[in-house]
Amino acid sequence: MSIPNFTLYGDPANPRCELLHVEDIQSRSRGHDWEIQPHIHQSLFQIVWVARGSARIALDEVDHQAASPFAVSIPPGTVHGFRFAPETQGWVLTFSSQRLLDGNLEGTGPAFQALFATPTILEPGGDDPAVARLTALFTELDSSFLSPGLGDAPVLHWLTQGILWHLAQAAQRQQARLTPNPQPQALFTRFALLVEAHHREHWPVARYAALLGMSSPRLNRLTRERCGLGALDMIHQRLTREACRLLLYTSQPVARVAAELGFDDPAYFCRFIKRRTGLSPSSYRQSRGTPHEKNPRPPEASGAAGTI
Known part of the structure:
Protein backbone atom coordinates (compact mmCIF):
# COMPACT_ATOMS: atom_id res chain seq x y z
CA MET A 1 0.00 0.00 0.00
CA THR A 179 20.55 24.64 22.78
CA PRO A 180 22.61 25.02 25.95
CA ASN A 181 24.60 28.25 25.94
CA PRO A 182 28.35 27.83 25.55
CA GLN A 183 30.39 28.77 28.60
CA PRO A 184 30.95 32.55 28.85
CA GLN A 185 34.71 32.19 28.51
CA ALA A 186 34.29 30.23 25.27
CA LEU A 187 32.03 32.95 23.86
CA PHE A 188 34.45 35.65 24.94
CA THR A 189 37.32 33.79 23.28
CA ARG A 190 35.34 33.46 20.05
CA PHE A 191 34.62 37.19 20.10
CA ALA A 192 38.27 38.01 20.68
CA LEU A 193 39.25 35.81 17.74
CA LEU A 194 36.68 37.50 15.52
CA VAL A 195 38.02 40.92 16.51
CA GLU A 196 41.53 39.75 15.72
CA ALA A 197 40.42 38.65 12.26
CA HIS A 198 38.12 41.56 11.37
CA HIS A 199 39.12 44.70 13.29
CA ARG A 200 40.40 46.35 10.09
CA GLU A 201 37.00 45.86 8.45
CA HIS A 202 35.21 48.08 11.00
CA TRP A 203 32.35 45.67 11.63
CA PRO A 204 29.61 47.05 13.90
CA VAL A 205 29.08 45.32 17.24
CA ALA A 206 25.79 43.93 15.97
CA ARG A 207 27.57 41.90 13.29
CA TYR A 208 29.89 40.27 15.82
CA ALA A 209 26.93 39.58 18.10
CA ALA A 210 24.94 37.97 15.28
CA LEU A 211 27.80 35.61 14.46
CA LEU A 212 27.95 34.61 18.12
CA GLY A 213 24.19 34.04 18.29
CA MET A 214 23.51 36.77 20.83
CA SER A 215 22.23 40.34 21.06
CA SER A 216 24.51 43.37 21.18
CA PRO A 217 23.56 44.20 24.80
CA ARG A 218 24.35 40.64 25.86
CA LEU A 219 27.73 40.77 24.11
CA ASN A 220 28.51 44.03 25.90
CA ARG A 221 27.64 42.46 29.25
CA LEU A 222 29.89 39.50 28.45
CA THR A 223 32.92 41.62 27.55
CA ARG A 224 32.50 43.91 30.56
CA GLU A 225 32.33 40.88 32.85
CA ARG A 226 35.46 39.37 31.28
CA CYS A 227 37.74 42.37 30.74
CA GLY A 228 36.00 45.49 31.99
CA LEU A 229 35.44 46.94 28.51
CA GLY A 230 32.43 47.13 26.24
CA ALA A 231 32.54 45.27 22.94
CA LEU A 232 33.16 48.45 20.92
CA ASP A 233 35.97 49.44 23.28
CA MET A 234 37.63 46.06 22.69
CA ILE A 235 37.39 46.53 18.93
CA HIS A 236 38.79 50.05 19.15
CA GLN A 237 41.54 48.95 21.51
CA ARG A 238 42.71 46.32 19.03
CA LEU A 239 42.51 48.79 16.14
CA THR A 240 44.47 51.39 18.10
CA ARG A 241 47.15 48.89 19.04
CA GLU A 242 47.60 47.97 15.38
CA ALA A 243 47.77 51.64 14.42
CA CYS A 244 50.45 52.28 17.04
CA ARG A 245 52.51 49.37 15.73
CA LEU A 246 52.33 50.63 12.16
CA LEU A 247 53.19 54.17 13.20
CA LEU A 248 56.19 53.04 15.24
CA TYR A 249 57.61 50.19 13.24
CA THR A 250 57.02 51.35 9.66
CA SER A 251 57.84 54.55 7.84
CA GLN A 252 54.54 54.63 5.94
CA PRO A 253 52.86 58.02 5.65
CA VAL A 254 49.97 58.54 8.03
CA ALA A 255 47.47 58.45 5.15
CA ARG A 256 48.73 55.03 4.08
CA VAL A 257 48.50 53.71 7.63
CA ALA A 258 44.93 54.97 7.77
CA ALA A 259 44.06 53.23 4.49
CA GLU A 260 45.68 49.98 5.61
CA LEU A 261 43.50 50.02 8.71
CA GLY A 262 40.29 50.59 6.77
CA PHE A 263 39.85 54.33 7.34
CA ASP A 264 38.58 56.05 4.21
CA ASP A 265 39.28 59.51 5.63
CA PRO A 266 42.83 60.19 6.95
CA ALA A 267 41.56 63.18 8.92
CA TYR A 268 39.08 60.95 10.72
CA PHE A 269 41.86 58.47 11.45
CA CYS A 270 43.90 61.30 13.01
CA ARG A 271 40.98 62.28 15.24
CA PHE A 272 40.45 58.64 16.21
CA ILE A 273 44.10 58.20 17.25
CA LYS A 274 44.18 61.48 19.13
CA ARG A 275 41.03 60.52 21.02
CA ARG A 276 42.55 57.16 21.93
CA THR A 277 46.15 58.18 22.73
CA GLY A 278 45.98 61.91 23.41
CA LEU A 279 48.29 62.61 20.45
CA SER A 280 47.93 62.94 16.70
CA PRO A 281 49.52 60.13 14.67
CA SER A 282 52.51 62.29 13.72
CA SER A 283 53.01 63.49 17.28
CA TYR A 284 52.68 59.96 18.60
CA ARG A 285 55.30 58.76 16.15
CA GLN A 286 57.67 61.60 17.07
CA SER A 287 57.18 61.18 20.81
CA ARG A 288 58.05 57.50 20.65
CA GLY A 289 60.89 57.79 18.17
CA THR A 290 61.19 56.46 14.63
CA PRO A 291 62.10 52.87 13.72
CA HIS A 292 65.58 54.08 12.77
CA GLU A 293 66.22 55.58 16.19
CA LYS A 294 65.02 52.84 18.52
CA ASN A 295 62.78 49.85 18.71
CA PRO A 296 60.21 50.64 21.38
CA ARG A 297 57.33 48.51 22.49
CA PRO A 298 54.02 50.30 21.82
CA PRO A 299 51.96 50.83 24.94
CA GLU A 300 48.59 49.28 25.41
CA ALA A 301 45.91 51.48 23.96
CA SER A 302 43.66 53.56 26.13
CA GLY A 303 40.35 52.05 27.14
CA ALA A 304 38.48 55.28 26.39
CA ALA A 305 35.41 54.79 24.26
CA GLY A 306 35.02 56.11 20.76
CA THR A 307 33.01 55.50 17.64
CA ILE A 308 34.07 54.60 14.15
Whole structure:
Protein backbone atom coordinates (compact mmCIF):
# COMPACT_ATOMS: atom_id res chain seq x y z
CA MET A 1 0.00 0.00 0.00
CA SER A 2 1.47 3.35 -1.03
CA ILE A 3 1.26 6.55 0.99
CA PRO A 4 -1.53 8.78 -0.35
CA ASN A 5 -0.14 11.65 -2.43
CA PHE A 6 -2.33 14.76 -2.65
CA THR A 7 -2.15 18.34 -3.84
CA LEU A 8 -4.55 19.30 -1.05
CA TYR A 9 -5.78 16.62 1.34
CA GLY A 10 -8.26 14.48 -0.56
CA ASP A 11 -7.53 16.10 -3.93
CA PRO A 12 -5.50 14.22 -6.58
CA ALA A 13 -1.85 15.19 -6.88
CA ASN A 14 -1.02 17.57 -9.72
CA PRO A 15 2.70 17.55 -10.59
CA ARG A 16 2.35 20.82 -12.56
CA CYS A 17 0.66 22.65 -9.71
CA GLU A 18 1.92 26.17 -8.88
CA LEU A 19 -0.38 26.56 -5.93
CA LEU A 20 -0.73 29.23 -3.28
CA HIS A 21 -3.65 28.23 -1.09
CA VAL A 22 -4.80 28.98 2.46
CA GLU A 23 -7.79 27.63 4.36
CA ASP A 24 -8.83 27.41 7.98
CA ILE A 25 -8.32 24.07 9.72
CA GLN A 26 -12.02 23.54 10.40
CA SER A 27 -13.13 23.77 6.75
CA ARG A 28 -11.45 20.47 5.81
CA SER A 29 -10.89 18.69 9.14
CA ARG A 30 -14.44 18.85 10.42
CA GLY A 31 -15.64 16.80 7.46
CA HIS A 32 -13.02 14.12 8.28
CA ASP A 33 -13.93 13.89 11.99
CA TRP A 34 -10.94 16.16 12.79
CA GLU A 35 -8.48 13.58 11.52
CA ILE A 36 -6.19 14.05 8.52
CA GLN A 37 -4.69 10.68 7.66
CA PRO A 38 -0.94 10.43 6.92
CA HIS A 39 -0.14 11.56 3.36
CA ILE A 40 2.50 13.42 1.36
CA HIS A 41 2.82 16.32 -1.07
CA GLN A 42 5.55 15.66 -3.60
CA SER A 43 6.13 19.22 -4.77
CA LEU A 44 4.39 21.45 -2.25
CA PHE A 45 5.33 23.02 1.08
CA GLN A 46 2.90 23.46 3.96
CA ILE A 47 2.66 25.53 7.11
CA VAL A 48 0.03 24.56 9.68
CA TRP A 49 -0.61 27.29 12.25
CA VAL A 50 -2.77 26.37 15.27
CA ALA A 51 -3.91 29.45 17.16
CA ARG A 52 -6.28 27.62 19.52
CA GLY A 53 -6.59 23.92 20.29
CA SER A 54 -4.26 20.96 20.10
CA ALA A 55 -3.28 18.08 17.83
CA ARG A 56 -1.55 14.75 17.63
CA ILE A 57 0.95 15.15 14.79
CA ALA A 58 2.64 12.46 12.69
CA LEU A 59 5.82 13.61 10.93
CA ASP A 60 7.43 10.75 9.04
CA GLU A 61 8.04 8.03 11.65
CA VAL A 62 7.60 10.22 14.77
CA ASP A 63 4.42 11.23 16.61
CA HIS A 64 4.11 14.46 18.60
CA GLN A 65 1.50 16.07 20.80
CA ALA A 66 1.29 19.87 20.71
CA ALA A 67 -0.99 22.52 22.19
CA SER A 68 -1.58 26.01 20.85
CA PRO A 69 0.03 28.16 19.81
CA PHE A 70 2.22 26.11 17.49
CA ALA A 71 3.23 25.78 13.87
CA VAL A 72 4.32 22.82 11.77
CA SER A 73 6.59 23.28 8.74
CA ILE A 74 6.27 20.42 6.23
CA PRO A 75 8.74 20.09 3.33
CA PRO A 76 7.73 18.16 0.18
CA GLY A 77 7.89 14.40 0.54
CA THR A 78 7.28 14.42 4.31
CA VAL A 79 4.64 11.98 5.54
CA HIS A 80 2.34 13.97 7.82
CA GLY A 81 -1.02 13.52 9.47
CA PHE A 82 -3.06 15.25 12.19
CA ARG A 83 -5.61 14.31 14.79
CA PHE A 84 -6.99 17.70 15.85
CA ALA A 85 -8.97 18.29 19.03
CA PRO A 86 -12.55 19.22 18.03
CA GLU A 87 -13.03 22.90 17.17
CA THR A 88 -9.29 23.55 16.87
CA GLN A 89 -8.74 26.91 15.19
CA GLY A 90 -5.96 27.83 12.80
CA TRP A 91 -4.91 27.71 9.16
CA VAL A 92 -3.16 25.52 6.60
CA LEU A 93 -0.97 27.35 4.08
CA THR A 94 0.11 25.39 0.99
CA PHE A 95 2.42 26.70 -1.72
CA SER A 96 5.06 25.80 -4.27
CA SER A 97 8.52 27.29 -3.88
CA GLN A 98 8.41 28.47 -7.51
CA ARG A 99 5.24 30.44 -6.95
CA LEU A 100 6.45 32.05 -3.75
CA LEU A 101 10.04 32.95 -4.66
CA ASP A 102 9.21 34.37 -8.09
CA GLY A 103 8.46 37.70 -6.37
CA ASN A 104 12.22 38.39 -6.07
CA LEU A 105 11.80 39.91 -2.62
CA GLU A 106 15.01 39.85 -0.60
CA GLY A 107 15.01 37.84 2.58
CA THR A 108 12.57 35.12 1.54
CA GLY A 109 15.29 32.66 0.56
CA PRO A 110 17.08 32.41 3.95
CA ALA A 111 13.77 32.21 5.83
CA PHE A 112 12.52 29.56 3.44
CA GLN A 113 15.65 27.42 3.89
CA ALA A 114 15.62 27.77 7.67
CA LEU A 115 12.00 26.70 7.98
CA PHE A 116 12.04 23.75 5.61
CA ALA A 117 15.45 22.19 6.13
CA THR A 118 13.58 19.49 8.09
CA PRO A 119 9.96 18.98 9.17
CA THR A 120 9.67 21.02 12.35
CA ILE A 121 7.18 21.78 15.11
CA LEU A 122 7.53 25.33 16.42
CA GLU A 123 6.08 26.08 19.85
CA PRO A 124 6.83 29.77 20.45
CA GLY A 125 4.86 30.18 23.67
CA GLY A 126 2.05 32.63 24.26
CA ASP A 127 4.38 35.48 25.23
CA ASP A 128 6.38 35.34 22.00
CA PRO A 129 5.69 38.48 19.92
CA ALA A 130 5.39 36.35 16.79
CA VAL A 131 2.17 34.70 18.00
CA ALA A 132 -0.14 37.70 17.64
CA ARG A 133 1.57 38.78 14.40
CA LEU A 134 1.23 35.34 12.83
CA THR A 135 -2.44 35.07 13.73
CA ALA A 136 -3.05 38.53 12.28
CA LEU A 137 -1.14 37.70 9.08
CA PHE A 138 -3.00 34.42 8.60
CA THR A 139 -6.34 36.17 9.20
CA GLU A 140 -5.51 38.79 6.59
CA LEU A 141 -4.16 36.20 4.14
CA ASP A 142 -7.30 34.08 4.48
CA SER A 143 -9.53 37.11 3.96
CA SER A 144 -7.55 38.29 0.93
CA PHE A 145 -7.46 34.80 -0.57
CA LEU A 146 -11.26 34.59 -0.43
CA SER A 147 -11.81 38.10 -1.83
CA PRO A 148 -12.99 38.18 -5.45
CA GLY A 149 -10.32 39.35 -7.87
CA LEU A 150 -7.35 38.75 -5.55
CA GLY A 151 -6.54 35.21 -6.66
CA ASP A 152 -3.16 36.21 -8.10
CA ALA A 153 -2.62 39.55 -6.37
CA PRO A 154 0.88 40.43 -5.07
CA VAL A 155 -0.56 40.97 -1.58
CA LEU A 156 -0.97 37.20 -1.20
CA HIS A 157 2.74 36.71 -1.78
CA TRP A 158 3.69 39.57 0.53
CA LEU A 159 1.56 38.19 3.35
CA THR A 160 2.98 34.69 2.82
CA GLN A 161 6.52 36.03 2.91
CA GLY A 162 5.71 37.88 6.13
CA ILE A 163 4.46 34.63 7.67
CA LEU A 164 7.65 32.83 6.65
CA TRP A 165 9.85 35.57 8.06
CA HIS A 166 8.12 35.63 11.46
CA LEU A 167 8.17 31.83 11.66
CA ALA A 168 11.88 31.80 10.83
CA GLN A 169 12.52 34.28 13.64
CA ALA A 170 10.47 32.15 16.06
CA ALA A 171 12.44 29.08 14.96
CA GLN A 172 15.72 30.85 15.78
CA ARG A 173 14.46 31.79 19.24
CA GLN A 174 13.30 28.22 19.85
CA GLN A 175 16.69 26.86 18.81
CA ALA A 176 18.40 29.27 21.19
CA ARG A 177 16.18 28.07 24.05
CA LEU A 178 16.79 24.40 23.35
CA THR A 179 20.55 24.64 22.78
CA PRO A 180 22.61 25.02 25.95
CA ASN A 181 24.60 28.25 25.94
CA PRO A 182 28.35 27.83 25.55
CA GLN A 183 30.39 28.77 28.60
CA PRO A 184 30.95 32.55 28.85
CA GLN A 185 34.71 32.19 28.51
CA ALA A 186 34.29 30.23 25.27
CA LEU A 187 32.03 32.95 23.86
CA PHE A 188 34.45 35.65 24.94
CA THR A 189 37.32 33.79 23.28
CA ARG A 190 35.34 33.46 20.05
CA PHE A 191 34.62 37.19 20.10
CA ALA A 192 38.27 38.01 20.68
CA LEU A 193 39.25 35.81 17.74
CA LEU A 194 36.68 37.50 15.52
CA VAL A 195 38.02 40.92 16.51
CA GLU A 196 41.53 39.75 15.72
CA ALA A 197 40.42 38.65 12.26
CA HIS A 198 38.12 41.56 11.37
CA HIS A 199 39.12 44.70 13.29
CA ARG A 200 40.40 46.35 10.09
CA GLU A 201 37.00 45.86 8.45
CA HIS A 202 35.21 48.08 11.00
CA TRP A 203 32.35 45.67 11.63
CA PRO A 204 29.61 47.05 13.90
CA VAL A 205 29.08 45.32 17.24
CA ALA A 206 25.79 43.93 15.97
CA ARG A 207 27.57 41.90 13.29
CA TYR A 208 29.89 40.27 15.82
CA ALA A 209 26.93 39.58 18.10
CA ALA A 210 24.94 37.97 15.28
CA LEU A 211 27.80 35.61 14.46
CA LEU A 212 27.95 34.61 18.12
CA GLY A 213 24.19 34.04 18.29
CA MET A 214 23.51 36.77 20.83
CA SER A 215 22.23 40.34 21.06
CA SER A 216 24.51 43.37 21.18
CA PRO A 217 23.56 44.20 24.80
CA ARG A 218 24.35 40.64 25.86
CA LEU A 219 27.73 40.77 24.11
CA ASN A 220 28.51 44.03 25.90
CA ARG A 221 27.64 42.46 29.25
CA LEU A 222 29.89 39.50 28.45
CA THR A 223 32.92 41.62 27.55
CA ARG A 224 32.50 43.91 30.56
CA GLU A 225 32.33 40.88 32.85
CA ARG A 226 35.46 39.37 31.28
CA CYS A 227 37.74 42.37 30.74
CA GLY A 228 36.00 45.49 31.99
CA LEU A 229 35.44 46.94 28.51
CA GLY A 230 32.43 47.13 26.24
CA ALA A 231 32.54 45.27 22.94
CA LEU A 232 33.16 48.45 20.92
CA ASP A 233 35.97 49.44 23.28
CA MET A 234 37.63 46.06 22.69
CA ILE A 235 37.39 46.53 18.93
CA HIS A 236 38.79 50.05 19.15
CA GLN A 237 41.54 48.95 21.51
CA ARG A 238 42.71 46.32 19.03
CA LEU A 239 42.51 48.79 16.14
CA THR A 240 44.47 51.39 18.10
CA ARG A 241 47.15 48.89 19.04
CA GLU A 242 47.60 47.97 15.38
CA ALA A 243 47.77 51.64 14.42
CA CYS A 244 50.45 52.28 17.04
CA ARG A 245 52.51 49.37 15.73
CA LEU A 246 52.33 50.63 12.16
CA LEU A 247 53.19 54.17 13.20
CA LEU A 248 56.19 53.04 15.24
CA TYR A 249 57.61 50.19 13.24
CA THR A 250 57.02 51.35 9.66
CA SER A 251 57.84 54.55 7.84
CA GLN A 252 54.54 54.63 5.94
CA PRO A 253 52.86 58.02 5.65
CA VAL A 254 49.97 58.54 8.03
CA ALA A 255 47.47 58.45 5.15
CA ARG A 256 48.73 55.03 4.08
CA VAL A 257 48.50 53.71 7.63
CA ALA A 258 44.93 54.97 7.77
CA ALA A 259 44.06 53.23 4.49
CA GLU A 260 45.68 49.98 5.61
CA LEU A 261 43.50 50.02 8.71
CA GLY A 262 40.29 50.59 6.77
CA PHE A 263 39.85 54.33 7.34
CA ASP A 264 38.58 56.05 4.21
CA ASP A 265 39.28 59.51 5.63
CA PRO A 266 42.83 60.19 6.95
CA ALA A 267 41.56 63.18 8.92
CA TYR A 268 39.08 60.95 10.72
CA PHE A 269 41.86 58.47 11.45
CA CYS A 270 43.90 61.30 13.01
CA ARG A 271 40.98 62.28 15.24
CA PHE A 272 40.45 58.64 16.21
CA ILE A 273 44.10 58.20 17.25
CA LYS A 274 44.18 61.48 19.13
CA ARG A 275 41.03 60.52 21.02
CA ARG A 276 42.55 57.16 21.93
CA THR A 277 46.15 58.18 22.73
CA GLY A 278 45.98 61.91 23.41
CA LEU A 279 48.29 62.61 20.45
CA SER A 280 47.93 62.94 16.70
CA PRO A 281 49.52 60.13 14.67
CA SER A 282 52.51 62.29 13.72
CA SER A 283 53.01 63.49 17.28
CA TYR A 284 52.68 59.96 18.60
CA ARG A 285 55.30 58.76 16.15
CA GLN A 286 57.67 61.60 17.07
CA SER A 287 57.18 61.18 20.81
CA ARG A 288 58.05 57.50 20.65
CA GLY A 289 60.89 57.79 18.17
CA THR A 290 61.19 56.46 14.63
CA PRO A 291 62.10 52.87 13.72
CA HIS A 292 65.58 54.08 12.77
CA GLU A 293 66.22 55.58 16.19
CA LYS A 294 65.02 52.84 18.52
CA ASN A 295 62.78 49.85 18.71
CA PRO A 296 60.21 50.64 21.38
CA ARG A 297 57.33 48.51 22.49
CA PRO A 298 54.02 50.30 21.82
CA PRO A 299 51.96 50.83 24.94
CA GLU A 300 48.59 49.28 25.41
CA ALA A 301 45.91 51.48 23.96
CA SER A 302 43.66 53.56 26.13
CA GLY A 303 40.35 52.05 27.14
CA ALA A 304 38.48 55.28 26.39
CA ALA A 305 35.41 54.79 24.26
CA GLY A 306 35.02 56.11 20.76
CA THR A 307 33.01 55.50 17.64
CA ILE A 308 34.07 54.60 14.15
